[in-house]
Amino acid sequence: LFFGAGAVLAATGERDMEHLGGLMRRMPLTAFTFLTGCMAISALPPLNGFVSEWLTFQAILLSPDVPSWGIKLIVPAVGAMLALSAALAAACFVKAFGVTFLGRARTPAALAAQDADPASLAAMFAFAALCLVAGIFPGFVIDGLAPVVQGLVGTRMPPQSVIASLSIIPVAESRSSYNGLLVFAFITISTLAVVEVIHRFASRAARRSPAWDCGFPDPSPATQYTADSFAQPIRRVFGEVVFLARERVDMPVPGDARPARLTVTLRDPLWDVIYAPVSGAVWFAAEKLSYLQFLTIRQFLSLVFAVLVGLLFVLMLVMLIWS
Structure with a gap:
């Protein structure tokens, strides 16, 4: 796939x-x-x-x-x-x-x-x-x-x-x-x-007749069944509860030449509860740490040295606790 x-x-x-x-x-x-x-x-x-x-x-x-x-x-x-x-x-x-x-x-x-x-x-x-x-x-x-x-x-x-x-x-x-x-x-x-x-x-005789057009005689490919229309029944069954789906239909009055519009909004509760906080935390940390890319070479080497010393200290502390 x-x-x-x-x-x-x-x-x-x-x-x-x-x-x-x-x-x-x-x-x-x-x-x-x-x-x-x-x-x-x-x-x-x-x-x-x-x-x-x-x-x-x-x-x-x-x-x-x-x-x-x-x-x-x-x-x-x-x-x-x-x-x-x-x-x-x-x-x-x-x-x-x-x-x-x-x-x-x-x-x-x-x-x-x-x-x-x-x-x-x-x-x-x-x-x-x-x-x-x-x-x-x-x-x-x-x-x-x-x-x-x-x-x-x-x-x-x-x-x-x-x-x-x-x-x-x-x-x-x-x-x-x-x-x-x-x-x-x-x-x-x-x-x-x-x-x-x-x-x-089966009969081998050739028969010609107009193709069934589902009531849409327009030969444009835009009148075909779409992915959204296929999923609409399932979305109406599960979407309102699972994804908080909402549909808004804008149907012009007779005589108005504007096209009709269907607007669907979806909201994933799992994204709001699990992924959005993690994404926000990562974005916040990235913004706060972005200044590191502007450090001089001396400052960067000093930072690396401090991190290594800190890691060695943590390693020694863990070994003392285990012993």
Whole structure:
């Protein structure tokens, strides 16, 4: 996803999705790898994101066996939040891919975009292939990470790569199991079967009719679905509580030639509580210490010497306390 975003930025020079669109025609290979990343991070099978989320839900389903009542009460809430975050992630990346790669180009920069260079495409395809391989054969990845997990939490999952039919069994086969290869085969065969049925029974007669324009006959790309309009329903559900979102509509009266305007203001409470004080403190310290850049060489060397002496004093004090 990061490589795909970088390829789009390098090809168009645009960071705003509202200035893109239609890039699938101009950058088909980048679009394919970006779509693979979107599917993986949205936890869709048979990619690696689905396996990781499936294992997380398996751990949540085992929470009744935990002796601590506090964890028993917290884990279901965590599971609900995980499900909500998965749904929001899917909506987010549907918006990202749809607005960026589908539709028509909204700007000349998007219309003139070209696919990335071969080296960049090779890197993106390599990561896309890793997402697929890790989703089809997750047991090998789990066993490869087992020593790290053992060192961090003191335990690990049972060996998975030795299980027959390349399935993964987190606890016991009677509880649950997952076979990525079987899921991949099912999805592939089902897709090919649907394509074959459509091609076999669909009419080959060419029919021409006006394209559905959603009630907007203006052929301008500006009438397309935008990122803001896609996110508006979600913003109205969560934005007023989470981001204190406010919308202001300025609709001219009939006969007024002024354009209508929709103004949206967002305020992040976490930024106000956590990041803004830290940013303010850093800015305050930077302003107060800015005079250091105007010191003479003698003053600067004296300051460095004083700091070294202070550090040595602190080190000696710590050693005395420990001894």
